[in-house]
Amino acid sequence: MSSETLEDRYQTVGSPLLEDPKMRIRSVDVSYANNQAIFDVNLDIGKNQVISMIGPSGCGKSTFLRCLNRMNDTIDICKVTGQILLDDEDIYSKNLDVVELRARVGMVFQKPNPFPKSIYENVAYGARIHGLTDNKVQLDELVEGSLIKCGLWKEVQDRLEEPATGLSGGQQQRLCIARAIAVNPEVILMDEPCSALDPIATATVEELISELSENFTIAIVTHSMQQAARVSQRTAYFHLGKLIEVNDTSQVFTNPEHALTEEYITGRIG
Amino acid sequence: MTDSQVNNVDRKAKLLKKRYAAESRFKWYGRISVGFGIACVLFLFTDIISKGVGAFTQTYINFEIEFDESVLGVDATSSPAEIKSASFGSFFKKQLRAAYPGAKSRKEKSQLYAIFSSDMPLILRNMVLADPTILGTRKSISMIADDDTDVYYKHGYGNDSNIGRLSDFQKIIVNEMISNGALEKRFNTLFFSNADSREPELAGIKGALVGSLLTLMVTLLLSFPIAVATAIYLEEFAPKNKFTDFIEVNINNLAAVPSVIFGLLGLAVFINFFGMPRSVPLIGGFVLTLMTLPTIIISSRAAIKSVPPSIRQAAMGMGASKVQTVIHHVLPLALPGMLTGTIIGMAQALGETAPLLMIGMVAFIVDVPGAVTDSATVLPVQIFLWSDSPERAFVEKTSAAIMVLLAFLILMNSLAVWLRKRLERRW
Numbered sequence: 039m040s041s042e043t044l045e046d047r048y049q050t051v052g053s054p055l056l057e058d059p060k061m062r063i064r065s066v067d068v069s070y071a072n073n074q075a076i077f078d079v080n081l082d083i084g085k086n087q088v089i090s091m092i093g094p095s096g097c098g099k100s101t102f103l104r105c106l107n108r109m110n111d112t113i114d115i116c117k118v119t120g121q122i123l124l125d126d127e128d129i130y131s132k133n134l135d136v137v138e139l140r141a142r143v144g145m146v147f148q149k150p151n152p153f154p155k156s157i158y159e160n161v162a163y164g165a166r167i168h169g170l171t172d173n174k175v176q177l178d179e180l181v182e183g184s185l186i187k188c189g190l191w192k193e194v195q196d197r198l199e200e201p202a203t204g205l206s207g208g209q210q211q212r213l214c215i216a217r218a219i220a221v222n223p224e225v226i227l228m229d230e231p232c233s234a235l236d237p238i239a240t241a242t243v244e245e246l247i248s249e250l251s252e253n254f255t256i257a258i259v260t261h262s263m264q265q266a267a268r269v270s271q272r273t274a275y276f277h278l279g280k281l282i283e284v285n286d287t288s289q290v291f292t293n294p295e296h297a298l299t300e301e302y303i304t305g306r307i308g
Numbered sequence: 309m310t311d312s313q314v315n316n317v318d319r320k321a322k323l324l325k326k327r328y329a330a331e332s333r334f335k336w337y338g339r340i341s342v343g344f345g346i347a348c349v350l351f352l353f354t355d356i357i358s359k360g361v362g363a364f365t366q367t368y369i370n371f372e373i374e375f376d377e378s379v380l381g382v383d384a385t386s387s388p389a390e391i392k393s394a395s396f397g398s399f400f401k402k403q404l405r406a407a408y409p410g411a412k413s414r415k416e417k418s419q420l421y422a423i424f425s426s427d428m429p430l431i432l433r434n435m436v437l438a439d440p441t442i443l444g445t446r447k448s449i450s451m452i453a454d455d456d457t458d459v460y461y462k463h464g465y466g467n468d469s470n471i472g473r474l475s476d477f478q479k480i481i482v483n484e485m486i487s488n489g490a491l492e493k494r495f496n497t498l499f500f501s502n503a504d505s506r507e508p509e510l511a512g513i514k515g516a517l518v519g520s521l522l523t524l525m526v527t528l529l530l531s532f533p534i535a536v537a538t539a540i541y542l543e544e545f546a547p548k549n550k551f552t553d554f555i556e557v558n559i560n561n562l563a564a565v566p567s568v569i570f571g572l573l574g575l576a577v578f579i580n581f582f583g584m585p586r587s588v589p590l591i592g593g594f595v596l597t598l599m600t601l602p603t604i605i606i607s608s609r610a611a612i613k614s615v616p617p618s619i620r621q622a623a624m625g626m627g628a629s630k631v632q633t634v635i636h637h638v639l640p641l642a643l644p645g646m647l648t649g650t651i652i653g654m655a656q657a658l659g660e661t662a663p664l665l666m667i668g669m670v671a672f673i674v675d676v677p678g679a680v681t682d683s684a685t686v687l688p689v690q691i692f693l694w695s696d697s698p699e700r701a702f703v704e705k706t707s708a709a710i711m712v713l714l715a716f717l718i719l720m721n722s723l724a725v726w727l728r729k730r731l732e733r734r735w
Contacts, residue, residue, distance in 0.1 A: 112624060114548060140627035147625065151618035153637060163636075164626045214622070221627065 048077065051295045052285035054274070056082040060225060060255040061106065066120030068101055068110065075101045079120075079281045081274060083225070088247060088256045090266035090287070093276035094307055099259045102276065103227050106257060107143035108136050124225070141168050144218035148230040150210035152202035152217070157194050160202045160213055161185060164221035180220055188216040188246055208239025215246060219254070226250065228258040232265060244269050263303055267291050275299045356714070360707025366496035366509065367453040367461045369424065369485060373403055374446045375436065384440045391437055396429040408481055419478050425452040425509050452498070453491070455508035455701035457482055461491055472700065499708065503676045504690065508701030511694070513709050515676045519589055519669070519684030520658060520716075526593020526680055527657050531600045532650050538601075539608035539646070544634050563602035570599045571666025579667060586668035590680040595663045600653035607649025611642040644731035651724035655717050661688040687713045 059082035068076035075098045083089050083106075091099040101110070108129060110116040122129050129139050141164070152160050161181045164170070171177040181198070185191040190212045194205070202213055211231060218226055228247070232240040247256060247269045260266050266273050266287060273290040275283045275298070283296040294300040301307045377383045379402060382394045404420055405411060411420040428451055436443060453461070456473045460482060464471035474482065485491055503515025538559075546552045574595035578584045584591055615638050623633040664670065669685050670693065677684035685693070687709060694706040 107625070109621070109625065112621075137627045137629050140625060145625035147618065147621060149618055151616075151622040153619065153622060154641065163623075163628075167626070167628050167632055167636075217622075217626065 048280045048282075050080060050281045050284060052283045052290075054081045054281065054284040056084050058085070059083055060085045060087075060125065062121075062123040062126075063106075064121040064123075066102070066105060066118065066122060068098070068105060068116065068118050070113070070117075071115045075279050076105075077279045081281060081284060083255060083257055084272065085255055086251060086253070087272060088251045088258060088270040089272045089274060090270035091257065091259045091274045091276060092261075092263060092266050092302070093282075094302065095261075096278075097276040098279040099274075099276045100229050103229055103257060103259050106225070106227055107140050107145055109145065111136060141221050142223050143225040143227060144221065144223035146211070146214050146218055146226065146228045146231050149234050150207055150214055152205070152210050152213050154201065154203055156199045157202045157205070157213065158198040160217050161220050164217060168221055170221060184216040184220040185213075187219060187250070188212045189242065190216055206239070208235050208242060211235060211239070211243055212246060215243070215250075219250065223254065225255045225257065228256065230259050230261060233261060240265070263291065275302060277302070353714075356707045356710050360704060360709075360711045362462055363499060363701075363704040363708030364496050365462070365493045366498060367458040368450040368492055368494055369453050369457070370448055370490045370492065371407070371424075371451050372446060372448045373400075373432070375443045377444050380436075380443070382436075382443065384443050386440065388437055391440065392433065394433070396433040396436075400424075400429045400432060410481070411477075416477050419475050420481060422454055423457050423474075423478055423482060425454050426507055427510055428452065450492075450494075452509055455699060458509055459700050461486065462493070499705070503674050504672060504685070504693070505674060508697075508699050508705060511702070511705055513687065513690060513712055515673055516685050516687045516690035516709070517712070518676050519592075519673075520686040522589035522677060522680050522684065523592040523596060523664075523669075523686055524654055524658060526590055527596040527600060528650070528654060530593065530597040531604055531653065534597070535601050535604035535650070536608055536646060538605050539612060540634060540639070542605075543609050543612040544630065544638065559602050559605055563606060566662075567599050567660055568662035568666065570595050571663030573598065574663060575666045585681065585683075587671045587673070587683045587685070588669075588681050589677060589684050589686075591667050592664050592669050592684075592686065593680065595667055596657040596660060599660065599663060600657050603653040603656065604646070604649050607652070608642070608646040611645025611649065612638060614645065615641045644728045647731070648724045648728050651720050651727070655720045655724075658686075658716060658720070659688055659713065661692055664689055665692075687716075 061083040063079055063081045063083075066076060066079045067074060079102060091103065093099050101116075104110045105118050105122060106129075110118055118130065124139070124142065127134065129143075153163065155163075158181055161184050162177055165177055165180050171180055182191060182195075185194060190209060193209060194213075202210065205213060211234075215226075215231070231247075232243050235243065244265060247258065250256060251269075251271075258266075258270065270287050272284065273287045274281055275290065275294075275296070277298050283290065283294060283299045285295065289295075290299060291303055294303060298307070376399070379399050380394045380396070382391050386394075401417075401421055404424070405417065408420055411417045431452070432449075435449075457478075460472040460474045460479070464474075465483070465486060482491070498510060499512045500517075501514055502510055502512030505511040542552060542555065574591060578591050578594055579586050619637050619641065620633055623637045624630075628636065664686055670689050671683060671685065672693070673683050673685055675682070691706055691709045691713065694702045694709060
C-alpha cells in the first residue's frame with residue numbers, strides 16, 4: 039500500500055485517544071505557505087508518559103512536535119489550524135500567553151544549544167526570566183537540583199562558572215535538559231535529542247528520559263526505532279504528514295496494525 | 309595494466325601538472341597584489357613622514373632680555389591692567405635693536421624683528437603678567453623663531469640651497485646667532501597646544517583635533533543607538549514584506565551616496581530650514597551621522613544575522629519573550645560585529661572632508677572649541693586648509709597633520725580588531 043492511496047482525511051489506526059490525557063490534539067493541519075505538512079492529526083498525550091514519534095524523514099513529526107509549544111509561531115509562513123489542548127486549555131487561544139505556555143511546555147532540541155554563558159547561568163536562565171526564585175540561595179538550590187536530576191551535578195559542580203560550550207556534546211545535551219526542567223514544566227518536548235550524540239552519551243540521555251518520565255510528560259521525536267522502543271510507552275508513526283498509527287510501543291514494534299508501519303519498522307521504507 | 313589504463317595514467321599526470329601550475333600561478337597573483345599594496349602604503353608613509361617629521365620640532369632662539377621698568381613704564385607694583393596696556397611691542401623691538409646694532413635702515417630693522425615670531429611681545433607680556441617680579445631683571449628667554457628662520461635653520465643653513473625666504477641681511481644675523489649657539493631645535497609642543505594661526509610657527513592642530521573629537525562624539529552618540537535599534541528592528545521584529553525590502557534597498561543605496569550630498573542635505577535641512585548655526589561640531593556630527601548610519605546598520609544587521617538560530621530557539625523554547633531573546637542572547641553575540649562596524653564607520657567619519665565643507669566647518673578658526681556649539685574645524689579640513697597655504701612651513705604642517713590623522717585612524721582600526729578579538733574570545 040503506497041502513500042498515494044491514503045485519503046486526505048485519513049483515520050489513524052490503533053488507539054490515538056486516551057482517558058484523561060495531558061494534551062489533546064484535534065484535527066490539526068499545518069502548512070508552510072502552500073505546502074501542507076500535517077494532515078488532520080488527532081492524538082492524546084498521556085500524563086507522565088513518554089510518547090515517541092517515529093517516521094521517515096520529512097514526514098512532519100518535528101513540525102508536529104513544534105506545534106505543541108507554538109515554536110512554529112516564529113516561522114512566518116507556517117500556519118496551524120485545529121485545536122491543541124493542554125489540560126483542557128486551548129494553547130492557540132488568543133488569551134493564552136505564549137511565554138507562559140513555553141514555561142509549561144519545555145523543549146530540547148536536536149543539536150545541543152546551550153547559551154554561550156556559564157553552566158550556572160544556563161540552568162538559572164529560565165528561573166530568572168520567569169521570576170521563579172526570590173533570592174540567590176533558592177536559585178543555587180534550583181540549579182543544583184536540576185543538575186542533579188540530569189546526573190550532571192557531579193561532573194560540573196566544580197566548574198559552574200565555566201562556559202557551557204566547553205562541555206562535551208552529551209553533557210551539553212543533558213545541560214539543555216537540566217535547563218528545560220529547571221522551570222519545572224509539565225511537558226517536555228524533545229526533537230531528536232540524541233541524534234548528535236555518540237552511543238554512550240545517547241545511553242545516558244535515554245536513561246535520563248526514563249527517569250524524568252516519573253515527573254514529566256515527555257513527547258520525543260526520534261529517528262531511532264530502538265530508542266523509541268527503549269524509552270517510550272506509546273509510539274506514533276507518521277507518514278507524509280499523516281498520523282498512521284498510534285499504539286503501545288511494544289505493540290507497534292511487535293505487531294503493527296498498519297501495513298505502512300510494518301514496512302517502516304522492518305526497514306523497507308525510511 | 310591494460311593499454312587504456314596506461315593511457316589514463318598519462319592523461320592524469322598531464323592534468324595534475326597543469327593543476328599545480330595553475331595553483332602556483334594563482335598564489336603568485338595574490339602575492340603580487342599584496343606586494344603592490346604594501347609598496348603603495350610604504351610609499352605613502354615614507355613620503356608623508358619625510359615631509360612632515362620636521363613639523364614636530366620648532367626652532368627657538370635664546371635671547372637675553374632686560375625687563376627695563378623705565379622703558380616699559382611699569383614696575384612690580386603695577387596693576388595687571390597697567391601691565392596689559394604697556395607697550396611690549398616697542399619694548400621688544402628696542403631690545404632687539406640694542407642687541408643687533410647692525411640694523412640701520414627701517415627695512416633692516418623690520419627684517420630683524422621678523423626673525424622672531426610676531427607673537428613674542430604678547431608672550432613677554434603674559435610672562436610679566438604671570439610674574440611681575442621679573443621686572444627690572446635680566447633674563448634669558450627661549451624665543452619662538454619665525455617660520456622663515458625655522459625653515460632656514462632646519463633645511464637651509466650650512467648648504468648652498470636657497471631654501472626659505474630670509475633676506476641676506478636676516479641670514480647674516482641668524483648665522484651669527486647660530487654660531488653663538490643661540491638657536492636650538494626642540495620638540496614642537498605648540499603644534500599640539502595651539503589652534504590654527506596665520507603664522508605657521510604658531511599654528512597647531514589642537515583646535516582641529518578637539519573639533520574632530522567633538523564632531524565624532526556627536527556622531528557616535530547619535531549613530532550607534534539609532535543604527536543598532538534600526539538593525540535589531542529590521543532583523544528581528546519587522547515583518548518581511550515589500551515595504552521592508554524597500555527600506556533595505558534604500559539603506560544599501562544610502563551607503564553608496566557620495567558624502568558631499570549629505571553635506572548639501574545638512575546645509576539645506578539643518579542650517580537653512582531649521583536655522584541652526586553653521587561651522588559647529590553639532591551640525592557636523594548630524595551630517596556625519598547621516599553618512600555613517602547606513603554603514604553601521606548594514607554591519608549590525610550582518611552581525612545579528614550571524615548569530616546562530618539555535619540560540620534564538622533555545623531562548624524562545626525557554627519561554628523568553630522576543631525582546632528578552634534579543635537583549636539577553638542575540639545582542640551580546642552580535643555586539644563585537646556591531647562595534648567593529650561602528651568603529652569603521654567612525655574612522656570613515658573622522659577622515660571625511662567634503663560634507664563638512666558644505667556646512668561651513670572650513671572657516672579659519674583660531675580658538676580651541678570648548679563645546680559642540682562653538683565654531684570649529686576638523687582634522688581633514690585643517691589638512692585641506694594648510695595644503696592650500698603657500699608658506700613652506702605649512703607644507704610641513706600639512707604632512708604632520710596627516711600623520712596625526714593617520715595615527716588616529718590606525719588607532720581606531722586596531723581598536724576595532726582588538727575589540728572583536730577580545731569580545732569573541734569570551735567563550
